[in-house]
Amino acid sequence: MMSEYNSGKISFYADYFSLVFENDDFIVINKQADINFHSEDGEFGVVVAAEKALGCKLYSVHRLDKMTSGIILLAKSPQIAAQLTLLFTEHSIQKYYLAISDKKPKKKQGLVKGGMEKSRRGMWKLTKQKDNLAITQFFSRSLGDGLRVFLIKPQTGKTHQIRVALKSVGSPVCGDPLYAEKLNHYDRGYLHAYQIDFTLNGDDYSFYCEPQKGHLFNCEGYVKTINEVGNFALLNWPKV
Structure with a gap:
């Protein structure tokens, strides 16, 4: 369960994303439209926003265009990132x-x-x-x-x-x-x-x-x- 601290931090980054699901292996977020995926031009993207909100390192395994909103899956460890990347490669996701x-x-x-x-x-x-x-x-x-x-x-x-x-x-x-x-x-x-x-x-x-x-x-x-x-x-x- 998220701490009250993290819940507050997530609310602070509501212009970037909302949290859909979280467990020990990965998180699922709902990215807002017109938000960069990666940090660009001195402004951080949605992945960094999620890291700041949750207070942990996250690993991307797929991405969305800036204009596109919706579901993004982010791993919490290199090991889970490798597993998810393989699933994407195999078209199993x-x-x-x-x-x-x-x-x-x-x-x-x-x-x-x-x-x-x-x-x-x-x-x-x-x-x-x-x-x-x-x-x-x-x-x-x-x-x-x-x-x-x-x-x-x-x-x-x-x-x-x-x-x-x-x-x-x-x-x-x-x-x-x-x-x-x-x-x-x-x-x-x-x-x-x-x-x-x-x-x-x-x-x-x-x-x-x-x-x-x-x-x-x-x-x-x-x-x-x-x-x-x-x-x-x-x-x-x-x-x-």
């Missing part, structure tokens, strides 16, 4: 994301598969090559008012993978500063790491967390859809 777009997709569900290649201005693009292969499964549902929510299961973990995948089907993420239209007035980039499932040392874990910021994540259509979907792992995902 399942991650599920949410995104909202204001553009109708070329297809409502399916698979986006292609090579990831650096483009201009820090962007990435999909190619027909198999180098740096990215595989993304998705469903989409209408929220009304021209909006669609995407339920996403990435099979790989490439930089900007989901953002590029949705752009490729004609539905860039609302508020995405790189892949959406420049002239938009959204209050955040609408991509959120919603759920993570894995087994570690014989114990099964499943965590999910709702986005804490973003007016589109509070609209009636979104809330209704997420309540209807339930556990993302139980969906009949498109075949890879």
Whole structure:
């Protein structure tokens, strides 16, 4: 159980994250949108914020883009970090994301598969090559008012993978500063790491967390859809 001291410290860093779960091996946090993962330009990122709040060294085993909110898993020791990294490498950890777009997709569900290649201005693009292969499964549902929510299961973990995948089907993420239209007035980039499932040392874990910021994540259509979907792992995902 967390001490009152740590609870207070976590509240102090609420602009960076909220704590979802903690045990002797790892923590699970809900990262806020528009927060750097690692420290940059003299400002510390969410990992350092979590270390300061909990008063312990933490080890990253995966990451989220600055604009993306949601679940991050952080190990408490190099040994657990190595185990979790292996699970990610073996694709034994399942991650599920949410995104909202204001553009109708070329297809409502399916698979986006292609090579990831650096483009201009820090962007990435999909190619027909198999180098740096990215595989993304998705469903989409209408929220009304021209909006669609995407339920996403990435099979790989490439930089900007989901953002590029949705752009490729004609539905860039609302508020995405790189892949959406420049002239938009959204209050955040609408991509959120919603759920993570894995087994570690014989114990099964499943965590999910709702986005804490973003007016589109509070609209009636979104809330209704997420309540209807339930556990993302139980969906009949498109075949890879």
